[in-house]
Amino acid sequence: MTHLVQLNDALLDLDDPALLGVTSYGHFTSMQVRGCRVRGLELHLERLDRSSRELFGHGVAADRILTYLRTALARSASGDVSIRVTAFSRDRALIDGTPVEPDLLITVTDPIEPTAQPPRLLAVEHERAAPHLKHTGTFSLTHEIRRARLAGYDDALFHDRAGHVSEASIWNICFATQDRIVWPAAAALPGITMLTLQAGLDALTVARETVDIPLTAIAGYDAAYLTNSIDPALPVASITNSSGTTRYRPDPRSAELLRRAYEAVPDQAI
Numbered sequence: 001m002t003h004l005v006q007l008n009d010a011l012l013d014l015d016d017p018a019l020l021g022v023t024s025y026g027h028f029t030s031m032q033v034r035g036c037r038v039r040g041l042e043l044h045l046e047r048l049d050r051s052s053r054e055l056f057g058h059g060v061a062a063d064r065i066l067t068y069l070r071t072a073l074a075r076s077a078s079g080d081v082s083i084r085v086t087a088f089s090r091d092r093a094l095i096d097g098t099p100v101e102p103d104l105l106i107t108v109t110d111p112i113e114p115t116a117q118p119p120r121l122l123a124v125e126h127e128r129a130a131p132h133l134k135h136t137g138t139f140s141l142t143h144e145i146r147r148a149r150l151a152g153y154d155d156a157l158f159h160d161r162a163g164h165v166s167e168a169s170i171w172n173i174c175f176a177t178q179d180r181i182v183w184p185a186a187a188a189l190p191g192i193t194m195l196t197l198q199a200g201l202d203a204l205t206v207a208r209e210t211v212d213i214p215l216t217a218i219a220g221y222d223a224a225y226l227t228n229s230i231d232p233a234l235p236v237a238s239i240t241n242s243s244g245t246t247r248y249r250p251d252p253r254s255a256e257l258l259r260r261a262y263e264a265v266p267d268q269a270i
Contacts, residue, residue, distance in 0.1 A: 003107075003108070003109055004072060004075055004076060004106075004107070004108040004109075005105070005106070005107050005108075006068065006071065006072050006075070006105070006106040006107075006108070007103060007104075007105055007106075008068060008103055008104055009067070009068055009071050011075060023086055023088040023105065023136055024136060024137070025055070025088065025089075025094075025136070026055065026086055026087050026088030026089070026102070026135065026136045027048075027051040027052070027055060027086070027087050027133050027134055027135045027136060028084055028085060028086040028087065028134055028135075028136060029044045029047050029048055029084070029085050029134060029192065030082070030083070030084045030085075030229050031044055031082070031083050031084075031085075031192075031229055032082055032111060032112065032229050032230060033073070033079065033080065033081050033082070033083055033111070033270065034079070034080050034111070034267070035079050035080065036073055036079035036269060036270050037079075037267040037268060037269050037270065038267055038268060038270060039196055039262070039265060039266070039267040039268070040192045040193065040195065040196040040265065040268075041267070041268040041270065042268065043192045043195055043196065044085075044192055045062040045065055045066070047134065047192065048060050048065055048085060048087060048104075049061070049062065051087065051133055051134070051135075052087050052102050054133070055087070055102075055133070055135075056087070056089055056094055056099065056100050056101070056102045057094075057097070057098070057099030057100065058099045058100055058101045058102065060087060060101075060102060060104065064104075065085065065104065066270060068085075068104055068106055069083065069085070069106065069270050070270060072106045072108050073108075073270060075108075076108050080111045081108050081109065081110065081111055082108070082109045082110065082111055082112050083106065083107070083108050084106070084107045085104055085105070085106050086104070086105040086106075086107070086136065087102040087103070087104055087105075088102060088103055088105065088136070089101075089102050089103060090103060112230050113230075114230060114231050114232075114234070115230065115231050115234050117154075117237075118234065118235040118236055118237035118248075119153075119154035119155050119226070119234070119236060119237060120153045120154050120237050120238045120240070121148070121153060121154065121155055121156065121157040121168065121236060121238065121239045121240070122147075122148040122151055122153040122155075122156055122157065122240050122241075123156075123157045123158075123159055123165075123215055123239055123240065123241035124144055124147070124148070124156050124157070124158060124159070125158075125159055125160070125161060126140065126144055126156070126158040126159075127158070127160050127161065127166070127187065128140065128141075128158075128167075128187075128189075131166070131167075131187045131188055131189055132187070132189065132190065133189070134189055141169045141170065142169075144156040144158070144169055145169045145170075148169075153240065155168060155169055155171075156168065156169050157173065157239055158188075159186070159215055159241075160186045160187065162186075162212075162214075163214050163215050163216070164184065164185070164186040164212045164213060164214055164215075165184045165186060165213040165214075165215060165218065166184055166186035166187060166188045167184070167186075167188035167189060168226055170228055171191070171226035171227055171228045171231070171234070172188060172189065172191040172193070172194040172226070172227045172228070173224060173225065173226055173227070173236070174194070174197075174224070174225050174227065174258075175213065175218070175221035175223070175224050175225075176221060176222050176223040176224070176225070176251060176254030176257070176258075177220070177221045177222050178222075179206070179207065179253070179254075179257070180206075180207040180208065180209065181197075181201055181206065181207070181208040181209075181254070181257065181258070182208070182209055182210075182211060182213065182221070183198075183208065183209070183210045183211075184210070184211075184212070184213045185210050185211050185212045185213070186212065186213075191227060191228060192229060193227045193228050193229055193232055193262075194227050196232075196262060196265050197227060197232065197233070197258060197261050197262055199264075199265050200260070200261030200262055200263070200264035200265045201257075201261045203261070203264045203265070204257075204260060204261055204264055206257055206261065215241050215243070216243070218239055218246050219246045221248075222248070222251045222254060223235060223236070223248050223249075223250075223251035223254050223255070224236035224239065224248055225254075225255075225258060232258070232259075232262045233255065233258035233259065233262065235248065235250065235251075235255065236248055
């Protein structure tokens with residue numbers, strides 16, 4: 001089993017408990033690496049730089065990130081791994097608003113295989129703080145996942161206070177209808193896989209749009225899909241809310257469209 005933790009370019013023998021207190025304010029990106037290549041690598045690099053500028057007042061150069069990633073991969077026994085890059089700071093000056101250059105904590109673990117079964121989602125009202133950031137404040141996400149599972153479902157689907165679908169716990173979500181892919185307009189994280197799929201759909205000239213999707217409208221779609229770095233297009237089995245349950249049958253046509261869109265964007269070497 002692969003487990004490697006690297007702080008900037010220095011290998012850590014063990015997880016340092018002292019890091020827990022400083023990594024609670026930060027952001028991260030997660031990627032599935034296969035053959036030392038990543039689909040959407042440039043988007044990951046851009047996310048780390050942009051979010052660091054917002055949270056720390058100091059960006060992270062792509063060359064710095066790539067150097068650390070290559071060092072981590074060279075220490076790994078395989079080029080097939082899961083990598084999480086967390087940007088945080090040990091400099092307390094950031095609390096005063098002083099720009100600080102963030103540290104990068106790189107965690108390398110075994111690759112994660114795609115989810116085997118279409119999940120059953122429980123719709124809950126939940127609006128993440130700073131939803132445009134993939135920040136480290138994930139308590140509420142885990143809490144909602146746990147609550148959904150205790151209620152007999154696989155995961156949680158979020159909607160805002162207006163009743164519009166936004167995202168799932170660790171996924172974006174899209175819906176399919178009549179050869180068109182529809183994304184929620186409600187505030188949500190712009191996920192790397194979501195952006196990759198959108199670029200691929202455009203390359204294939206497949207119609208897509210971003211609109212408000214009320215919970216009352218989800219039964220009007222042919223299919224729903226969750227997307228993240230692990231599951232590019234995971235079919236949703238059902239969505240349950242206070243009004244009842246919407247069940248989706250397998251939709252080979254839209255599933256094929258999303259598969260082709262994902263593969264239309266080439267992976268990139270780290």
